[in-house]
Amino acid sequence: MTLKNFRFFFNNELTHLYPKTEIDAFFFRVVEDKLGFSLMDVFIKGDSIINNLQLKELSEIIKRLKKEEPVQYILEKTEFYGLPFNVGPSVLIPRPETEELVSWVIQDIKSQEQSISIIDIGTGSGCIAISIKKNTLNTNVYAMDISIDALKIAKENMKKNEVDVTFIHQDILQLTKLNRKIDVIISNPPYVRDLEKKEIKNNVLTNEPHLALFVSDDNPLVFYKHIADIAKNSLNTNGVLYFEINQYLGAETKTMLLDKGFKNIQLKKDLFGNDRMIKANL
Numbered sequence: 001m002t003l004k005n006f007r008f009f010f011n012n013e014l015t016h017l018y019p020k021t022e023i024d025a026f027f028f029r030v031v032e033d034k035l036g037f038s039l040m041d042v043f044i045k046g047d048s049i050i051n052n053l054q055l056k057e058l059s060e061i062i063k064r065l066k067k068e069e070p071v072q073y074i075l076e077k078t079e080f081y082g083l084p085f086n087v088g089p090s091v092l093i094p095r096p097e098t099e100e101l102v103s104w105v106i107q108d109i110k111s112q113e114q115s116i117s118i119i120d121i122g123t124g125s126g127c128i129a130i131s132i133k134k135n136t137l138n139t140n141v142y143a144m145d146i147s148i149d150a151l152k153i154a155k156e157n158m159k160k161n162e163v164d165v166t167f168i169h170q171d172i173l174q175l176t177k178l179n180r181k182i183d184v185i186i187s188n189p190p191y192v193r194d195l196e197k198k199e200i201k202n203n204v205l206t207n208e209p210h211l212a213l214f215v216s217d218d219n220p221l222v223f224y225k226h227i228a229d230i231a232k233n234s235l236n237t238n239g240v241l242y243f244e245i246n247q248y249l250g251a252e253t254k255t256m257l258l259d260k261g262f263k264n265i266q267l268k269k270d271l272f273g274n275d276r277m278i279k280a281n282l
């Protein structure tokens with residue numbers, strides 16, 4: 001089959017499930033990864049032949065896309081902050097909103113001349129910790145997660161991106177303070193309430209780790225309150241705390257931080273205009 005015909009087939013197979021723009025995005029990703037064709041190649045090398053072995057592998061991918069498995073899990077990779085990351089079902093697929101949080105932190109710290117220490121709590125794929133380390137000088141970066149499987153992937157990503165991050169296996173809810181003083185704490189903890197499950201896309205609900213996503217309706221800020229307490233006990237003077245937050249809980253998160261005595265609290269919206277991140281000083 002030619003590449004051109006395969007594109008037609010790929011579209012036909014998925015058209016009842018996804019919008020055209022998404023099918024195109026999957027197609028370009030899949031043929032680049034599995035056949036080595038760039039976006040440009042797709043248009044100028046349409047007569048290239050896809051052999052039977054390749055077709056077999058591509059058909060398996062179509063089958064998985066039909067089951068609404070995220071393409072990032074199928075290809076076992078994604079990009080975050082312009083860097084390559086491995087992903088699998090034990091880690092959340094990094095989101096663009098989180099890139100905005102990382103960008104905020106990097107802007108704030110990149111002109112620092114003294115060495116500073118940073119911890120990413122709930123690191124998952126390691127995307128926050130690794131992209132901060134990759135884009136800053138003089139930083140000692142630590143990253144923590146409760147999931148051993150997630151930490152395994154995060155360590156692969158550290159090697160892939162040729163940086164040094166110290167990973168710690170720890171349930172954050174069992175800690176009252178970190179075992180070293182730290183300058184910056186950053187966290188994108190689980191924050192989706194059970195009541196919001198109905199807003200969540202089926203492919204997220206079925207495939208992404210619930211441990212990374214959900215909190216109970218009656219205590220949705222459980223991680224934020226706990227990490228804020230840890231921050232009070234562990235941040236150095238002038239230390240900073242950054243969170244990615246639930247878009248519906250911006251005001252509550254800000255009030256909680258004020259009540260705990262944090263200062264200079266800044267709530268920031270993401271590109272979609274939703275309250276998505278917050279920064280506070282000790």
Ligand SMILES: C[S@@+](CC[C@H](N)C(=O)[O-])C[C@H]1O[C@@H](n2cnc3c(N)ncnc32)[C@H](O)[C@@H]1O
Nearest residue numbers: 094122123124145146147171172188189190212
């Ligand atoms: C929303 S995900 C964020 C992952 C990654 N930092 C990102 O931004 O894509 C939350 C992470 O917190 C971890 N986590 C959940 N409960 C935890 C706990 N009690 N202690 C430490 N980490 C926890 C999950 O395993 C998951 O990796």
